Every structure is written in C-alpha cells, then in structure tokens.
Amino acid sequence: MALEKGYILHDRYEIMEVLGQGGMGAVYQARDISLGVLVAVKENLVGDDEDYTRQFKREASILANMRHPNLPRVTDHFTIEGQGQYLVMDFVEGEDLRERLQRVGKMPEKEVVLIGIAICDALNYLHTQDPPVLHRDIKPGNIKITPSGHVHVVDFGLAKVGEVSQQTTTGARGLTPGYSPPEQYGSARTDQRTDIYALGATLYAMLSGKPPEDGLSIAINQTTLTKITDHNPNTSKQLAIVIERALETKPENRFQSAQEFKDALLNASDTISRQVALGAVTIAPPPPGSFKQSTLSDTLSRINPSTTPGPGGLNLPWYAWAGGGIVLMAVIFGIVMMSNRGDSGGADEAPTPTVAATATDGGAVVEEPTPTEEIVEETVPQIAFASDRSGSNQIWLMDIGGSDEDAVQITDMPGGACQPNWSPDGTTLAFISPCDRNREEYSDSTIFTIKADGSELTPLPTRAGDRDPAYSPDGTQIAFTGTRSGLTQIYILDLATGEVTNFSNTSTRTEQPTWSPDGAYIIYVLAGNQLWYREVATGVSGRVSTSDDRDNGQPRFSPAGDRILFLQQSVRTASPPYFQLIFWDAAPSPSGNGLPETKFAPTEALAFRDPAFSADGQWVAFSSNPDGVNHDIYMLSVAGSDLTQITTSGALDFDPAFRP
Structure with a gap:
C-alpha cells in the first residue's frame, strides 16, 4: 500500500x-x-x-x-x-519525451542527435564505473525536458537491483515492450549493450513517432523491424542506419559501448556535428502548461538562498538547481551494478555543449547560439572525517544532515588513518597512516591518497613522520610537514614527478601548511605558536598572527581567501582552545608584526579543534567534546552562530574536511 x-x-x-x-x-x-x-x-x-x-x-x-x-x-x-x-x-519537473511525442509527433533530427549524444555521455560514465553500472530502463518516459530546456534522465521504473552475473527471472527485470532487448526478457546476461538497445529504441521513437517492434518478437522471427525511413522519409539514411544498428537483437552486432554509439551519431551528419561543436543547437523547452507544475518553484521562491539558512542551519546555495547547458540528472534506483566490467570502452566525455533554439511561426525550429550559462549541480554537501567507530581510526564519508548509520568507511588501514584532505575536484583524499589517535605529531606516519569510493589506494613518496597533507589549489602538489632533515619543516611534493622539496628551508620549526586559494601563499605555524606566511614564487615570508602569549595552530584559509581561521589557546590558563580570525586583504609587510586578530566563536565553553571551511565559505566544521567524553563533529556559520552537531555516534570523530 x-x-x-x-x-x-x-x-x-x-x-x-x-x-x-x-x-x-x-x-x-x-x-x-x-x-x-x-x-x-x-x-x-x-x-x-x-x-x-x-x-x-x-x-x-x-x-x-x-x-x-x-x-x-x-x-x-x-x-x-x-x-x-x-x-x-x-526531483525533476518537466515534460518527458513520451508526453512530447504525444504533443508534437516526430521530433527534429538535430534534437534527436543532441539528446542521443547527451544520454551517451551519461551512459558512458555509468558503464565505466568500477564496478560498472547499468540503467536498464532507458525509454521516453524516463527522459525529461525541463522548463528551461535541459535534458534529464530519470528512472521511475521498478526494475530489480541485481548483479549481472546472476540470472534473474523475467519478473525481476524492468521490461517495456519495444524498448527492452531480447536478453532482458529471459535468463540471459545483461550488460552495457542492453542500455545501447534501449537508447536506440528511444531515438527510433523520437524520429518515427512510435516505438520499434518488440525485440523478442523480432528475435524469434514473429515480426521484423520497420525501417525508420518508412515512418519518416525525411530522416537521413546514415542516421537511420546508426540507430537501427543499436537495435540489433544480438548484442554482439550492436555498438559495443556508449562512446562508440555517440561517435556514430556525431559522424552521421557533418552539419550536425559542426553545429554541436559550436554550440549552435539546443532542445526546445516545453511550452507553458504542457506539463504538470510542481510546487518546487514556489518552495524555492519563498526562500532567499543567499541569506536564509534552511532547517538545520544549511544555506540553499549548496543545493542550487541546475541551470544552463545540457544537464542529465539520473534518478537511479532501478540501476544495476555489474560484477564484471566487460568491454565498456571509451573514456569519460565532457558535458554536451550549450545550444539554443527558437520556434518560427510555422513551427520549425531555428537554431541560434545562446550565451553560456553557469551549470550548478544540485548536491548534498558531504564531509570526510576520521573516526574510530569501526575499532580503529579510519576515514569516513557522510552527508551533512544524514545519519551516522549511513556514513561510509573509505579506508581500512592496519594502523589507522586520519588527517583527510580533499583534492580540489573532490574526487581524491590525501591522508596519513598509521594514526592511533588525534594528536599534533605522528612519528611513523606516511601520506597516502585514495579515491572517494575507496578505490586506488596509493602510497606517496614520503617518509616516516610526514603529516598535515594539503593539496595545492590546482591539485598538482601536496604540501606537508616532515622531519627528514632532522628538523620539522614544510615540504612540497610534486605529484607528477614525485619530487620533494624543502619549502620552508629554515632553521626554525615549521609545520601545518595551508594554501591560499590562489596558490600564491602558504600559511604555516612557526616555532610552535606563531602563524607566518611564505610566498610560493619568491620565498618572501612574514608574520601573520600578533599574539605572543598564546599558542596558535591549525590555520585554514577561507575559500574566498579573505580570512584565516586558526586555533588559539592561552599558555597561562587552563581554558579550552578556541578559534580566532585574521582578515586577509594582502600579505602583511615582511618586517611587520602581523595582522589584527578577532575572536570567532561566541563562547569558549567548547574545546574547538580541527577547523574546516565549507566549499562556499559559509560554514566551519570542527571537532569538540562538550560533555568531556564524546568527540563529535560540529559546525558553525561563519558568523559564529547556528551551532549544529553533525555526528552523534559516541565514537572518537575528528579531522573534518568538507568535500569540494
């Protein structure tokens, strides 16, 4: 029910x-x-x-x-x-292709090709995952065109989730006559070519105004496939041949990958290929009133996303809706994981170019270039952190606003892992191991990288005692703290060459590096309690913090580069550590005494540690144990308000890092 x-x-x-x-x-x-x-x-x-x-x-x-x-x-x-x-x-609102075909009948050839190559891009990404992913329910009803003219792949089917190596019954598979290939009806193995067939059938329907004959009926010789040109004589012969090849009943006779199918679609027409490359075509948006409006626009219009935090203290800019370009959104519960990759071919492709169209009085579609718009993907912010909830300190990943039960363990290092630091593109984490507890120094740790899905664990050419990894803003280097010269210094690892250079190269202890967003400076801790900067290109350095009677550490640049957040604790009292801010307009004079400091947190009742800015700079995550026992992850707005607890597991949670 x-x-x-x-x-x-x-x-x-x-x-x-x-x-x-x-x-x-x-x-x-x-x-x-x-x-x-x-x-x-x-x-x-x-x-x-x-x-x-x-x-x-x-x-x-x-x-x-x-x-x-x-x-x-x-x-x-x-x-x-x-x-x-x-x-x-x-949730995606708009007109699906089934509704559009009912409204307009056959679709223009250029739009068919454009939608086809966009879906190929999405399928190619899915098929080249490890493990690969199948959609298994591509059809006109699962492809939407939004009010702004963008294409979205959705899946409201109820296909069973299963391994490709399993032989599932007909009842366990999502079947749509005309769009499902013969192998999807019986106990035969499905693979990426199953999606190729379904996409071919969808493009066939867009050109013909009706779906192709059922694949199983064709396979057992009960019927034959009607040529596209019989339904639509205006279709180019080459494009019809490409789409009909995708509808071969034997998988080995179809295109073997989504990339191969995309290339064939583009090569079917030199004119279309050139126009797509120049961004000279687009999908016509549905006319007003042609689809059921949801309450989404009303919901968002009642909220000022630039200033109003939503429930739980989260700002809506993190969840901005996609705009501009051709964006494919997959609602993918019927998607299938494959245990064997097979011949998926092709590398990941870039998004389809932005294109435009207007309708003439006669109904024809005239293609025009449109200004490039920013594409904003709707995502839930995630945070990586270290936790001993599995018995030893490991790196975990969870959604902000999600539950602890849904946190995903990323690492499984024998000696533990901590100090996660994201690559700028949000795909990779640098971290140190071993890590037995949360502390400032680790005498035997080295630095590793790992993909966000837990794959591609890679030891970096570092030595025992290296820690505090920090990706450069361009992702080509990692700054870190090391003791290889006998003195604690900051080093930089070139990820392309593996070369390590002594960056600070001083006779004084330096540690805990953080990059400015433009990559021009590194802020670090000097002599255990002072914040200094060093210009990357020239080596010019100077003091940042002004306090001499307090310990300063864990500096973090804001994403906008306009402030530095750091940890401060009095050396004369037993008060817990708290956060301070330094506003950074430009590097202070090398001979100066630093920049003014401003109290960040509204109270010193919490023991603040491990600060981390959110990607939009509006929030700061940190670890604390207000009850003196449970170490959890919290966050505050940059105004120092809206204290929110993120983790509640009762384990030792520390070293938070917002995913870019």
Whole structure:
C-alpha cells in the first residue's frame, strides 16, 4: 500500500504525492524537512531478506559516491525493517519525451542527435564505473525536458537491483515492450549493450513517432523491424542506419559501448556535428502548461538562498538547481551494478555543449547560439572525517544532515588513518597512516591518497613522520610537514614527478601548511605558536598572527581567501582552545608584526579543534567534546552562530574536511 500524503518517512521526508506505483513499491514526491527542498523517494518492497539489504546498502553507497557533471549523487538511502528499502534522489519537473511525442509527433533530427549524444555521455560514465553500472530502463518516459530546456534522465521504473552475473527471472527485470532487448526478457546476461538497445529504441521513437517492434518478437522471427525511413522519409539514411544498428537483437552486432554509439551519431551528419561543436543547437523547452507544475518553484521562491539558512542551519546555495547547458540528472534506483566490467570502452566525455533554439511561426525550429550559462549541480554537501567507530581510526564519508548509520568507511588501514584532505575536484583524499589517535605529531606516519569510493589506494613518496597533507589549489602538489632533515619543516611534493622539496628551508620549526586559494601563499605555524606566511614564487615570508602569549595552530584559509581561521589557546590558563580570525586583504609587510586578530566563536565553553571551511565559505566544521567524553563533529556559520552537531555516534570523530 502506498504511503499517504503527509506521512513523515524516516523522521525527515514528508510525502507530497505518489508519482508512480507498482507491485514492488512506489515513487513519491516528498519534501525534505531538514533541507527544505523537494526530492523523489523510491520505495522497494523486498521484505526482510538480509542478502537484499546488504546488496542495497552497498549499491546505494556506490551510487551516492559517483561524480559526474551530468549525474547527481543519491542524497540518502535507508532501510526500514518490515517495510522496505528507500532511496532519496533529486526531483525533476518537466515534460518527458513520451508526453512530447504525444504533443508534437516526430521530433527534429538535430534534437534527436543532441539528446542521443547527451544520454551517451551519461551512459558512458555509468558503464565505466568500477564496478560498472547499468540503467536498464532507458525509454521516453524516463527522459525529461525541463522548463528551461535541459535534458534529464530519470528512472521511475521498478526494475530489480541485481548483479549481472546472476540470472534473474523475467519478473525481476524492468521490461517495456519495444524498448527492452531480447536478453532482458529471459535468463540471459545483461550488460552495457542492453542500455545501447534501449537508447536506440528511444531515438527510433523520437524520429518515427512510435516505438520499434518488440525485440523478442523480432528475435524469434514473429515480426521484423520497420525501417525508420518508412515512418519518416525525411530522416537521413546514415542516421537511420546508426540507430537501427543499436537495435540489433544480438548484442554482439550492436555498438559495443556508449562512446562508440555517440561517435556514430556525431559522424552521421557533418552539419550536425559542426553545429554541436559550436554550440549552435539546443532542445526546445516545453511550452507553458504542457506539463504538470510542481510546487518546487514556489518552495524555492519563498526562500532567499543567499541569506536564509534552511532547517538545520544549511544555506540553499549548496543545493542550487541546475541551470544552463545540457544537464542529465539520473534518478537511479532501478540501476544495476555489474560484477564484471566487460568491454565498456571509451573514456569519460565532457558535458554536451550549450545550444539554443527558437520556434518560427510555422513551427520549425531555428537554431541560434545562446550565451553560456553557469551549470550548478544540485548536491548534498558531504564531509570526510576520521573516526574510530569501526575499532580503529579510519576515514569516513557522510552527508551533512544524514545519519551516522549511513556514513561510509573509505579506508581500512592496519594502523589507522586520519588527517583527510580533499583534492580540489573532490574526487581524491590525501591522508596519513598509521594514526592511533588525534594528536599534533605522528612519528611513523606516511601520506597516502585514495579515491572517494575507496578505490586506488596509493602510497606517496614520503617518509616516516610526514603529516598535515594539503593539496595545492590546482591539485598538482601536496604540501606537508616532515622531519627528514632532522628538523620539522614544510615540504612540497610534486605529484607528477614525485619530487620533494624543502619549502620552508629554515632553521626554525615549521609545520601545518595551508594554501591560499590562489596558490600564491602558504600559511604555516612557526616555532610552535606563531602563524607566518611564505610566498610560493619568491620565498618572501612574514608574520601573520600578533599574539605572543598564546599558542596558535591549525590555520585554514577561507575559500574566498579573505580570512584565516586558526586555533588559539592561552599558555597561562587552563581554558579550552578556541578559534580566532585574521582578515586577509594582502600579505602583511615582511618586517611587520602581523595582522589584527578577532575572536570567532561566541563562547569558549567548547574545546574547538580541527577547523574546516565549507566549499562556499559559509560554514566551519570542527571537532569538540562538550560533555568531556564524546568527540563529535560540529559546525558553525561563519558568523559564529547556528551551532549544529553533525555526528552523534559516541565514537572518537575528528579531522573534518568538507568535500569540494
């Protein structure tokens, strides 16, 4: 039975309406009470089978960690015992291709190619994941065109999640006659070529105004495929050949990868290929009133995203809706993980160019260049941190506003791991290991990198005692603290060459480096208690902090480069450490006494440690133990207000790092 309107699911999601329903569950439009945005919640009713539950958690975690400009992350997932499994995704409003075909009939060839290559980009990314990912339900009803003319791939199907190596029954697969290939009906193996067929069938319908004959019927010789040009004689012969190849009933006769299919679509017409490269075509947006309007625009219009924190203290700019260009949004619960990669081919492709179109009085589409717009992907902010919740200190990743139960363990280092630091593109973490506890020095630690999904663990050419890794803003270097010269100094590792150079090169102890956002300066701790800067290009250095009677450490530049946040503690009293701010307009004189300091936190009651700015610079995460026992992750607004607890596990949580 579907959940009723107004029902609060998982103490967070208010059900607004049922978007789709089947025997295995339903899809709902819901309001995220915590963040104040609309979401799609997919329900899968599989009972209490432990194998299904484990598989669901594993695959949901993989989907949530995928990064691609055309595919958003899954924002939440959870299982309610005795009820079902739930995946929370972006909600996308607009007109789907099924509705558009009913409204306009056949679609212009240029739009068909443009939509086709955009979906190929998304599929190529999915298919080249490790493990690879299948969609298995590409069809016109799962492709939307928004009011601003952008293409989104959505999945409101109810296909079963399963390994490709498993042979699943017909009832366990999402089937749509005309769009599902023959192998999806029986017990045969499905792979990336299954999605190729479904996309080919979708493009066939866009050109022909009707779906192709059923693939299984063709395979057993009960019918034949009608040529596209029989339905639409104006279709170019080369494009028809390309699409009909994707509809071969034998997988080995289709395109073997999404990249190969995309290349063939572009090569089918030199004119279209040139126009796409120049950004000279786009998808015509649906006319007003052609689709059901959601309450999303009204919800957002009531909130000033630049100034108003939502529930839980989060600013809406982190969740801005996509605008400009061609953006593919996947709502992907019916997506399938494959245990074997197969021949997926092709590297990841860049997003499809921005293109424009207007309609003439006669209804024809005339393509025009449009100004490039900024593409803002709607994502839930994530934070990496160190925690001993699994028995030893390891790096974990969780959504801001999510639950501790949904945190994902990234590392599994025998001696523990801590001090995570993100690469600028948010795909990779640098960290140190071993790490037995939260402290300033680690005599035997070295530096590693690892992908956000836990893959590609790589030891860097560092030595015992190296710590405090900090990626440069361009991602080509890592600054760190080391003792290889017998004195604690700051070094820089060139990630391309593996060369390590002594950056500070002084006779005084230097440590804890942080880069300015433009990469021009490194701020560091000198002599254990003073903040200094050093210009990267010239080596010119000078004092930043002014206090001599306090210990200063853990400096962090804000993303805008206009302030430095750091930890300060009196050496004369037993008061807990607190945060100070230094406003940075330009480097102070090398012979000066530093810059004025300003108290950041409104109270010294908390023991502040491990500061980290959010990507938008509006929040500061830190670790603290206000009860004197539990070390958790908290955050404050940059105004020093809206104190919010992020982790509540009761474990030792420290070293937070917002994901870029």
